[in-house]
Every structure is written in C-alpha cells, then in structure tokens.
Amino acid sequence: EVRLAQSGAQVKKPGESLKISCEGSGYSFTSHCIAWVRQIPGKGLQWMGIVYPGDSNPRYSPSFQGHVTISADRSISTAYLQWLSLEASDTAIYYCATSNDTSGYYYPSYFDYWGQGTLVTVSS
C-alpha cells in the first residue's frame, strides 16, 4: 500500500526556519515524483514544486521559487520542504503527493496519493 507520512503540525514565528518531511512507503520511492501543494484554509490548492528522488533535481512554481527549498533523501525515502525565513503568509496546510501515472510523460498529469498534510502556523 502506497503511503506518504508527513511530519506533524508546526507553530513558528516570522523569520524562523522550518523543514517539514514526507516519508514514502509501499512503492519505489526513487521512481516516482514527490510534489508539494499548499492549501490556505478556505482557499484553493497551489502547486509549489516537485522533485524526483532519483535525480534530486527540484523544479519550482514561479510563485514559490526562491522562497522554499525542496529536497529528497533516497536513503530514507523522505522528501522535504524547507523555509529559511517564514512569513505570516506561509500559514497553510502543506501536502506532499505522488502519482502512479503511467502515461509515459516525465511529469504526471495527476496525483493519486497524498500525505495527510502538515499544518504550519506562522504567528508572532
């Protein structure tokens, strides 16, 4: 069974750093991407970035480029989303997701497995 287990909720102050994690199990971690998606409560979903653990070359949405860092550690089947300096506007739920899309494209057209979400609250 494919499972993405995310780290727990975090409460931080503006300017602080944070690294949240997403551990994959039940599938070949290096063969499938991990994407990060932000949900601001009451609002929509936003794709932030994606990494293929097999090559660890992250790609970012222009909206998040330079503000977050995505990485993956193949040895422990875990992907990360990191901030060096949080802002209040980063308060959101963050999901990791992967896909079993076998269409043949390098990037999947959909995400069918999602982590449980990590709530990040940034407040002074």
Added chain:
Amino acid sequence: SYELTQPPSVSVSPGQTASISCSGDKLGHKYASWYQLKPGQSPILVIYQDNRRPSGIPERFSGSTSGNTATLTISGTQAIDEADYFCQAWDSSTAPDWVFGGGTKLTVL
C-alpha cells in the same frame, strides 16, 4: 499565468445529479483532473485525464471536457459527497506546472 474558474458553490438534493464546471483557456487541449477535499482529510483524486475514474471511486462520479470547460458530474448524489471539489489542469507542453481551480463547495441539501 493560466487560470481555472469554478463556481464557488453548487447545491443539490440527495439522489439528484450535481454538475461542477471548470473553465480555462483551451482546457480541452489539456488533461483535467478532479479532487475531493473534506475538512481534516487529504485530497482524493476522483477523476483523472478528463474522464477516467480511479479504482475505488464510485461509478456515480464522471468527468467530461468540451472546448474550454471540464465538468465533474455526480449522479445520484449522496450526503457523503458533500465536500470541496477542485479541478486541476496539466499540459505536457508547459510541464512542470499543475494549475488548480479555486474550488467548489458542494452542498447536499
């Protein structure tokens, strides 16, 4: 940047058919997917690649695309279908980029 537009809310009576639209420029040339999101839960993929249903998703969920609009249809809507629904578009020529609609709150009255 590419945008997808969904109605903020749709209401339906139990047993009736609910239709949720998602519009975007040349959406018919892209793949559309749909996700169900309930409070405190993770998103669930209910339709992918316009009209394909993942295993485990009830047959009452279906998808279609025509022109600039994708539509999620729920036939015989049940109370458990009350949730937020998000469409998502993907185009191999612009990947990596996954655009989500603003979401539609489905209320089963």
